[in-house]
Amino acid sequence: MAFHSFISFLLLALACRSSTAEMIGPVTDLVISAAEVSPDGFSRTATLAGGTAIGPVIRGNKGDNFQINVINQLEDDTMLKSTSIHWHGLFQAGTNWADGPAFINQCPIATGNSFLYNFNVPNQYCDGLRGAMVIYDPNDPYADLYDVDDENTVITLADWYHEKAETLTFPAQDATLINGRGRFDGGNATQLSVISVEQGKRYRMRMVNIACGSNFVFKIDSHTMTIIEADGVNHEQLEVDSIQIFAGQRYSFILNANQDVDNYWIRANPSTGTSGYSGGINSAILRYIGADEDSEPESSEDDSADPLVEFNLVPLENPGAPGEPKVGGVDVAINLAFTFDGSFQVNGAKFTPPSVPVLLQILSGAQTADSLLPEGSVYPLPLNSTIELSMPAGVAGCPHPFHLHGHTFDVVRSAGSSTYNYVNPPRRDVVSIGSSGDNVTIRFKLLVRVYFVTDNAGPWFLHCHIDWHLEAGLAVVFAEGTDSWRELIKPTDEWDQLCPIYNNLDESEL
Secondary structure (H helix, E strand, O other), rough: OOOHHHHHHOOOOOOOOOOOOOEEEOOOEEEEEEEOOOOOOEEEEEEEOOOOOOOOEEEEEEEOEEEEEEEEEEOOOOOOOOOOOOOOOOOOOHHHHHHOEEOOEEEEEEOOEEEEEEEOOOOEEEEEEOOOEEEEEEOOOOOOHHOOOOHHHHEEEEEEEOOOHHOOOOOOOOOOEOOOOEEOOOOOOOOOOEEOOOOOEEEEEEEEEEEOOOEEEEEEEEEEEEEEEEEEEEEEEEEEOEEEEOOOEEEEEHHHHHHHOOEEEEEEEEEEOOOOOHHHHHHHEEEEEOOOOOOOOOOOOOOEEEEEEEOOEEEOOOOOOOOOOOOOOOOOEOOOOOEEOOOOOOOEOOOOOOOOOHHHHHHHOOOOOOHHOOOOOOOEEEEEEEEEEEEEEOOOOOOOOOOOOOOOEEEEOOOOOOOOOOOOEEEOEEEOOOOOHHHHEEEEEEOEEEEOEEOOOOOEEEOOOOOOHHOOOOEEEEEEEEHHHHHHHHOOOHHHHHHHHHHOOOHHHH
């Protein structure tokens, strides 16, 4: 069984995006297909969404009902053809069946078939897949801090590989793409992405790392950034001059276009592949209206004096972690020990996708909570309880960014710190567990009130967001409130047909 079928949407290669990004949704078709692209000047076949793989931007407002009909038209035999989409960062309260991970919440969508993802978004702001999804808040508490927030202020950072994902194992990237364009070391001076600003205006920039592996240190010459949101959660204003952003993380920041009219380098130094900016690699352009459109910047890189430190992020609303203010002061405390011997294990178990999705195992009556598959990788959790997860770092391939589906969590101990903060810790859904000596600790509560749903029951994935590590087994599933799944989770008839269709495919159709 190919595990890439779960992460196929996250592995989409990028086509060049025009300066004005198309926006679709919240009710729309999204066609998944294949075509040849060359975003850094190197041509290869890639998987596209809506004709391009970065974009169209999917947009909506808080409270909207999203109905996104995913149509699988993948027919290239050199790539995996079954797919599913995870709507990264959305809680899916009551619609766990629409969360997307194959063999956790659904079977993959077979080529030649479609599947309607139907879910509500009551309380998220900004999110990204292999592309961007923006959810606007009409009551944004920071609305008076910026003048512009549109499709042109979305920034995507991606790694790009000259070989197809299915052929790679723990690779270094060939290029960095910013909004779908980039250059590779030794390649031609292809066109870079340009973000246009008008002097005197303030911009809400929504940045997402959609990479398969790399984290990036992001900065803009001669400009500072005021962070106001992390992973869809409003935070107190924090001014920085550089942001290290890990795979799956998102930040909104205010950019004040208060410099001289000119061109300035936007820099995203990657953690893998060729670092630096020689020949315009790992770069894009911030261009003030009125600046020379035929020349590239001559701005110099500044030393970072105020980099983002995650520990300094403070939630704007309802700060404070659940449970008692002491280590282990929760209903359920779990230590996740990570090891590597060619594949990854969590507490001694390598995650391998089961043949029957975890959700279906319970809904069909085939399994009980204490026997859910894959063995050793599913952790039953009771509803209405406080949970603490500790994640010691140091295993090969660090730093690992971990994403928890279905929840935000409080980071009571951040990477690079030995201090526990229970009063006002950062709140997000993707966290780097750091390097040797770190023991990143997060907390969350299994009681979420959304509309008439009083909990977030279902199987929820916790996994490293470096796709190569996920495929190598660095993941677990939390089975929350299994006794209530049949009562609270009501998949569609179309969902019921995904597994029969997929199970009838031959090897060449997967």
